């Protein structure tokens with residue numbers, strides 16, 4: 510399997526970095542191909558602006574999606590974006606590795622999405638969700654939190670983690686066509702014992718080596734919605750596990 514890991518942590522000795530390092534070593538040892546984009550090490554620019562493009566559709570008024578459509582038709586993406594797009598379309602499985610920051614993606618990773626997930630390349634022109642350009646691939650978030658698991662339970666003070674991840678799972682990954690694998694979460698690695706951290710790393714290696722049978726989050730298909738993008742038939746939740 511071709512695996513693309515997008516890694517967003519600034520400290521090479523962090524637990525996130527250990528997850529990426531040990532995970533990719535385990536995948537390679539099992540014969541898989543792995544490419545890692547270590548965003549901080551690459552000094553990836555997360556700011557989305559005209560530097561996304563080498564072409565210009567409208568020099569007077571910058572509309573990112575208009576420029577994206579034009580760039581898609583004229584090989585007009587800047588080389589740093591094009592390189593990431595190539596990895597995205599090369600992979601069969603995408604992994605986003607990050608610490609939860611303010612209930613979401615760290616800015617460098619959000620900026621990677623803002624710039625790389627361009628209209629007409631990863632979505633648009635009628636291609637969304639199960640019909641998205643990245644359909645046939647799977648994606649998984651591997652993340653750490655600062656708080657322990659109960660804090661992210663249904664009645665916990667931060668609410669259910671799956672609710673916080675819905676914008677990433679449904680709004681980014683499924684929107685562009687990925688099958689979304691249930692996330693791998695290590696809660697509060699800083700508060701765990703060495704042994705428990707080692708157990709978590711072993712669990713991650715195990716998860717990566719059995720991705721083909723990992724649980725998928727089931728979302729409706731486009732055909733399940735009416736002309737107003739409302740479900741034709743009420744479904745029980747939108748993030749139930751298969």
Ligand SMILES: Cc1cc2nc3c(=O)[nH]c(=O)nc-3n(C[C@H](O)[C@H](O)[C@H](O)COP(=O)(O)OP(=O)(O)OC[C@H]3O[C@@H](n4cnc5c(N)ncnc54)[C@H](O)[C@@H]3O)c2cc1C
Nearest residue numbers: 523524525527608609610611612653654655656698699706
């Ligand atoms: C801007 C910001 C916003 C945040 N927002 C949130 C939020 O909204 N919600 C929330 O819950 N938290 C939040 N946090 C906390 C953050 O999510 C956690 O600090 C982070 O997830 C912990 O992961 P880490 O990789 O940085 O851990 P680290 O602190 O790097 O690692 C934990 C421990 O693991 C050890 N370790 C590393 N590698 C190994 C190894 N191979 N074997 C054994 N031990 C190892 C390290 O030495 C360290 O002692 C936020 C933090 C910041 C900075």
